[in-house]
Amino acid sequence: MIVIDEERIFKEIKDKDPVSVSVNGPDGILPQVQEVAMKITKKFGIPAYVLGDTTWGTCDLNSIGSKVLGAEIQFNIGHTINIESPEKNLVLIDAFDDVEFDSVAKKCVDVLKGKTISLVTDSQHLHQIDKVEKILTENGIIVKIGKGKGQLNDGQVFGCEFYPASELKKEVDAYVFLGQSNFHAAGIALSTNLPTYVLDPYFNEVREVTEFAQKLKTKATLAIYKAAEAKSFGVIVGLKEGQLSKVFALKIKKELEKEGKEVQLFAMTDITNERLRNFKGIDAFIQVACPRISTDNQFDKPVLSTPQANALLKILRKESIEGYLEIPHWL
Ligand code: SF4
Numbered sequence: 001m002i003v004i005d006e007e008r009i010f011k012e013i014k015d016k017d018p019v020s021v022s023v024n025g026p027d028g029i030l031p032q033v034q035e036v037a038m039k040i041t042k043k044f045g046i047p048a049y050v051l052g053d054t055t056w057g058t059c060d061l062n063s064i065g066s067k068v069l070g071a072e073i074q075f076n077i078g079h080t081i082n083i084e085s086p087e088k089n090l091v092l093i094d095a096f097d098d099v100e101f102d103s104v105a106k107k108c109v110d111v112l113k114g115k116t117i118s119l120v121t122d123s124q125h126l127h128q129i130d131k132v133e134k135i136l137t138e139n140g141i142i143v144k145i146g147k148g149k150g151q152l153n154d155g156q157v158f159g160c161e162f163y164p165a166s167e168l169k170k171e172v173d174a175y176v177f178l179g180q181s182n183f184h185a186a187g188i189a190l191s192t193n194l195p196t197y198v199l200d201p202y203f204n205e206v207r208e209v210t211e212f213a214q215k216l217k218t219k220a221t222l223a224i225y226k227a228a229e230a231k232s233f234g235v236i237v238g239l240k241e242g243q244l245s246k247v248f249a250l251k252i253k254k255e256l257e258k259e260g261k262e263v264q265l266f267a268m269t270d271i272t273n274e275r276l277r278n279f280k281g282i283d284a285f286i287q288v289a290c291p292r293i294s295t296d297n298q299f300d301k302p303v304l305s306t307p308q309a310n311a312l313l314k315i316l317r318k319e320s321i322e323g324y325l326e327i328p329h330w331l
Contacts (some may be wrong), residue, residue, distance in 0.1 A: 005094045018072035024051035025077035059242030080123035081151035097124040099201045109139040116142040118168045121178035162191040166328035189213035190325045227302040230283030232262040238289020239269040245288040259316045291330040
């Protein structure tokens, strides 16, 4: 069950007395976000808007929506990071999953006994890391937890940022991700090139995602080679507040033009195959917003992320692209 720090929300409203507020959170907890909004209106008699667009991370908070609405405080629920808030009038609210890992951790012992592993997770299960570490250590597994960096806490990863995992890749045999997210776990496998397992407490199963990650890598690499044959490129700047990367977009445009390619600039909030179909005369795209848009989705034409774009330049210059995803941050 997801436990939201509602007391923090109520205290902020009491202290600041806003005329209206907005609330949002990842798709998986939207029903709980709706409940919070209803409670706010009942308790304080003010409008509480549920921002219904996606919020994939602290890079994608939808704070522009709150400004348009005139909501004086925005509560973004479920994206715990190690800083208080990236924006004024925006309050990050913790949401922890209270599911227990005891049973699935014991199953993990059968698979990884005698190995050295690193425990990693997302914000919802961070509070369980120490408990799982104890269970695994008592059962003959050596456990290491990588240090946080930037917005990341110790042992925490984002879909494109893996510092606590990367720093240990020479010291461990495998990674164990706490939670259900194959998405995060595959990112760890790709950025470290080491076996990675998911400890899923809901299905009570230990599953390896290394092969799934390899499939994503093959697809990403094929797209790069296909893009190398393109004559015309669309370079897309992301319009989500934490994904704006104009400098890299202009740099890649310049580099591609040096290689004799034609480049047009685009700017988009949501980069989908359907939207890209509207653009004519473009053989391949490079999007410098969220790298996982490129690695995890299907597109008619090559749509490269930042690390893929860097690899493309290397191919055009006849250099090796080995290990192009094995970096701690894909932006
Ligand atoms: S993977 Fe995408 S959504 Fe997640 S933190 Fe990175 S840029 Fe943001």
